[in-house]
Amino acid sequence: MLEIEGLCKRFDEHLVVNDLSFTVQPGEVLGFLGPNGAGKSTTMKMIAGFLRPDAGTARIGGADIVNDTLQAQSKLGYLPEGAPAYGDMRVDRFLEFMADMRSLRGELRRQRLASVVHDVHLESVLAQRIDTLSKGFRRRVGLAQAILHDPDVLILDEPTDGLDPNQKHEVRKLISNMSAEKIIVISTHILEEVEAVCSRAMIIANGRLLIDGTPLELAKRSRLHGAVTLQMKDSGEAVAALQDLPGVVTVENDEALGEITAIGNGSQNLLASINDLVRERSWPVDGVYQKHGRLDEVFRSITREALT
Amino acid sequence: MNAVTALFRREFHAYFATPLAYIFLVIFLVLTGVFTFYLGSFYERSQADLESFFTFHPWLYLFLVPAIAMRLWAEERKSGTVELLLTLPISMWQAVIAKFLAAWSFIAIALALTFPMWITVNYLGAPDNGAILAAYIGSLLMAGSYLAIGVCISATTSSQVIAFIVTVVVCFFFTLAGYPLVLEAFRGWLPDTLVQLVASLGFLSHFEAIKKGVLDLRDVVYFAAMIGFWLYAGAIVIDFKKAD
Numbered sequence: 001m002l003e004i005e006g007l008c009k010r011f012d013e014h015l016v017v018n019d020l021s022f023t024v025q026p027g028e029v030l031g032f033l034g035p036n037g038a039g040k041s042t043t044m045k046m047i048a049g050f051l052r053p054d055a056g057t058a059r060i061g062g063a064d065i066v067n068d069t070l071q072a073q074s075k076l077g078y079l080p081e082g083a084p085a086y087g088d089m090r091v092d093r094f095l096e097f098m099a100d101m102r103s104l105r106g107e108l109r110r111q112r113l114a115s116v117v118h119d120v121h122l123e124s125v126l127a128q129r130i131d132t133l134s135k136g137f138r139r140r141v142g143l144a145q146a147i148l149h150d151p152d153v154l155i156l157d158e159p160t161d162g163l164d165p166n167q168k169h170e171v172r173k174l175i176s177n178m179s180a181e182k183i184i185v186i187s188t189h190i191l192e193e194v195e196a197v198c199s200r201a202m203i204i205a206n207g208r209l210l211i212d213g214t215p216l217e218l219a220k221r222s223r224l225h226g227a228v229t230l231q232m233k234d235s236g237e238a239v240a241a242l243q244d245l246p247g248v249v250t251v252e253n254d255e256a257l258g259e260i261t262a263i264g265n266g267s268q269n270l271l272a273s274i275n276d277l278v279r280e281r282s283w284p285v286d287g288v289y290q291k292h293g294r295l296d297e298v299f300r301s302i303t304r305e306a307l308t
Numbered sequence: 309m310n311a312v313t314a315l316f317r318r319e320f321h322a323y324f325a326t327p328l329a330y331i332f333l334v335i336f337l338v339l340t341g342v343f344t345f346y347l348g349s350f351y352e353r354s355q356a357d358l359e360s361f362f363t364f365h366p367w368l369y370l371f372l373v374p375a376i377a378m379r380l381w382a383e384e385r386k387s388g389t390v391e392l393l394l395t396l397p398i399s400m401w402q403a404v405i406a407k408f409l410a411a412w413s414f415i416a417i418a419l420a421l422t423f424p425m426w427i428t429v430n431y432l433g434a435p436d437n438g439a440i441l442a443a444y445i446g447s448l449l450m451a452g453s454y455l456a457i458g459v460c461i462s463a464t465t466s467s468q469v470i471a472f473i474v475t476v477v478v479c480f481f482f483t484l485a486g487y488p489l490v491l492e493a494f495r496g497w498l499p500d501t502l503v504q505l506v507a508s509l510g511f512l513s514h515f516e517a518i519k520k521g522v523l524d525l526r527d528v529v530y531f532a533a534m535i536g537f538w539l540y541a542g543a544i545v546i547d548f549k550k551a552d
Contacts, residue, residue, distance in 0.1 A: 011551060048395040051550055074397040084388030086318070088325040100314030101396045145392075 006056030018207035031198035032187040039207035040187040048078040077151035083142030087131030102149040135162040191295040205306040222293025231287040311398040319410030362519035374475035377458020385466040439521020446518030449531040456538035463545040486510025
């Protein structure tokens with residue numbers, strides 16, 4: 001279990017992380033969201049034991065990161081922002097070095113090294129110096145060292161930053177495969193990533209926790225959640241007719257796309273009544289679909305509120 | 309293998325990953341030869357000892373040890389690996405000492421490679437080999453002090469060039485602390501007792517007996533204390549500058 005308790009960090013007079021508390025259970029993949037400078041990386045650095053919190057603490061499987069740092073760090077895999085690694089080392093030497101730093105020995109060491117090289121697909125670059133690698137491979141080397149000792153808790157700061165879509169997919173698959181018995185915390189700017197891998201999402205801004213829920217719960221807070229879009233040219237009456245339906249708050253007409261969207265207040269299911277309306281008036285509709293709400297929109301509205 | 313050994317080995321091998329190590333060794337060996345035979349008048353003295361060899365060690369270390377020390381922490385900070393290193397299950401102290409020992413061992417190798425000097429003097433005469441060994445040990449201790457200063461200053465910056473230059477300046481001060489050049493600068497505004505203190509910190513003064521082959525306990529304690537102090541200061545600096 002990962003327990004964060006009243007974590008605070010101040011740089012000069014600026015409170016970067018402000019009384020952050022949460023608990024993560026094994027099997028959860030927690031997505032850490034927030035605008036740049038929100039305190040995501042600082043929080044992760046404190047959990048990993050790099051920065052000392054001004055107040056509060058984090059406990060990793062019961063080991064306190066402030067008072068029992070080495071014990072806590074041995075249960076933790078950490079990918080720092082930008083995936084730093086020793087550029088003058090070959091990939092295989094670097095991973096062997098990390099295995100030694102983690103005190104892996106004998107058969108276990110050999111087996112773990114082989115396993116991460118396979119999982120992260122590093123076979124082709126093992127004999128290359130790290131500073132000659134592409135950004136994607138560097139990131140994967142960073143991931144490999146983080147999971148090398150099969151830690152209970154993984155803290156990954158922007159694990160897919162700089163990867164191409166295929167590599168992103170690979171990394172997400174890897175995270176999902178590991179997620180069953182581990183605690184994984186990732187920070188990201190990419191909201192589709194949250195929907196793809198996270199079972200839980202948090203939005204923080206100005207060092208404060210604003211929202212904590214499943215990606216679906218977050219999406220539900222979207223203005224567009226449950227909105228219904230009709231693909232049709234407006235004959236003039238459609239917008240007015242939709243506007244009159246009970247539960248509809250606003251109607252947006254995008255003439256360029258040929259889409260009319262009825263946005264509800266969330267209390268009623270608009271799809272059925274709109275379907276009836278379409279059939280009754282026999283509008284020439286090419287398609288009708290319901291929106292789930294968009295995370296990026298929720299993200300924007302929540303963080304904008306917090307910043308003003 | 310435990311974490312300290314692993315880090316020591318990595319750091320030691322890191323010198324040989326670039327041409328730095330070989331360049332250093334060549335320059336060090338060429339300069340010791342040049343200094344000993346030309347400036348030190350090794351032959352003209354007609355004495356079977358290595359004093360003319362050891363006399364120049366402080367001046368060689370003044371420029372060469374900062375070149376070895378500059379990358380130790382500045383590079384870690386520049387590349388961000390300091391965050392990786394200090395989130396591994398290794399304490400700050402262990403990391404500082406492992407890195408220091410790796411660099412010190414490298415200097416020890418450079419020093420050991422001057423053995424032809426020892427062979428030469430044994431070939432030409434019958435020197436006191438105990439005194440030569442003592443001087444070697446003292447020289448290595450002094451190199452450790454230069455290195456520890458470099459470790460601390462390397463921790464203050466992410467630029468290796470700045471680390472090098474500042475380390476040379478600070479080392480220059482400590483090299484000459486017992487001499488008028490430095491003392492005059494303090495005499496005007498420091499009370500006499502403090503000027504005495506500065507004077508007692510000079511590397512050259514403490515190396516005076518060592519280069520003749522006399523390993524006085526006070527000098528050993530002095531250099532050991534210098535190493536301890538600067539490594540401690542270095543650890544504090546690293547801790548303090550983490551957030552940058």
